[in-house]
Amino acid sequence: MKIILLEDMKNIGKKFDVKEVSDGYARNFLFPNKLAEQATAVALKNIETMKAEHDEKEEEFRKHLEAIAGKMNGMTLVFALKTDKTGAMFGSINKETILKALREHSVITKERIDIDLDRPIKEFGEYSVAVDLKKGVAATLKIKAEKETAGK
Numbered sequence: 001m002k003i004i005l006l007e008d009m010k011n012i013g014k015k016f017d018v019k020e021v022s023d024g025y026a027r028n029f030l031f032p033n034k035l036a037e038q039a040t041a042v043a044l045k046n047i048e049t050m051k052a053e054h055d056e057k058e059e060e061f062r063k064h065l066e067a068i069a070g071k072m073n074g075m076t077l078v079f080a081l082k083t084d085k086t087g088a089m090f091g092s093i094n095k096e097t098i099l100k101a102l103r104e105h106s107v108i109t110k111e112r113i114d115i116d117l118d119r120p121i122k123e124f125g126e127y128s129v130a131v132d133l134k135k136g137v138a139a140t141l142k143i144k145a146e147k148e149t150a151g152k
Contacts, residue, residue: 001020001021001022001023001026001038002018002019002020002038002039003018003019003020003021003026003030003036003037003038003039004016004017004018004036004037004038004039004043004044004047005017005018005019005035005036006034006035006036006037007035007036009035015054016047016050016051016054018039018044018047019036021036026038058135061135062135062136062137065111065133065134065135065137066137068107068108068111068133068137068139069131069133069137069138069139070139071107072102072107072131072139072140072141073139073140073141075105075107075141075142076126076142076143076144077098077101077102077105077141077142077143077144078144078146079093079097079101079143079144079145079146080146080147080148080149081093081124081145081146081147081148082148083147083148087147089122089123089124089145092120092121092122093120093121093143093145094117094120094121095115095117098115098117098129098141098143099113099115111133111134112134113131113132113133113134114131114132114134115129115130115131115141116129116130116131116132117129121143121145123145124145124146124147125144125145126142126143126144126145127142127143127144127145128140128141128142128143129141129142129143
């Protein structure tokens, strides 16, 4: 049976590809889960407009991610952390802490990003952290870990 994929599917194809699959697979899995539709003459005509709309939305999203990357490249997140009597840092700065700070500063909202941090930051100083915003867009974020002052 010929189908049109409505989602990217591993080992089958990309969204809007026309593929040949078994009847049972299409009727029992793809159609009920809204992952594909039957490749009728009408559906094949509509696929071009659907592709164009999808590409337009993807381009808008990519521009949005590039704007976020621009903000991140010029930004330094400062984390004031408590210290013990010897001056050692309490706690650490991890991916979740950085994500929370980016959301608090309204840099990101619900975008999914990947922060390239091998291990948590446990020493004071300045660090550069690579951030992958997906869709081929990346940024570098500066992180500064400093001692919390008594006034805070």
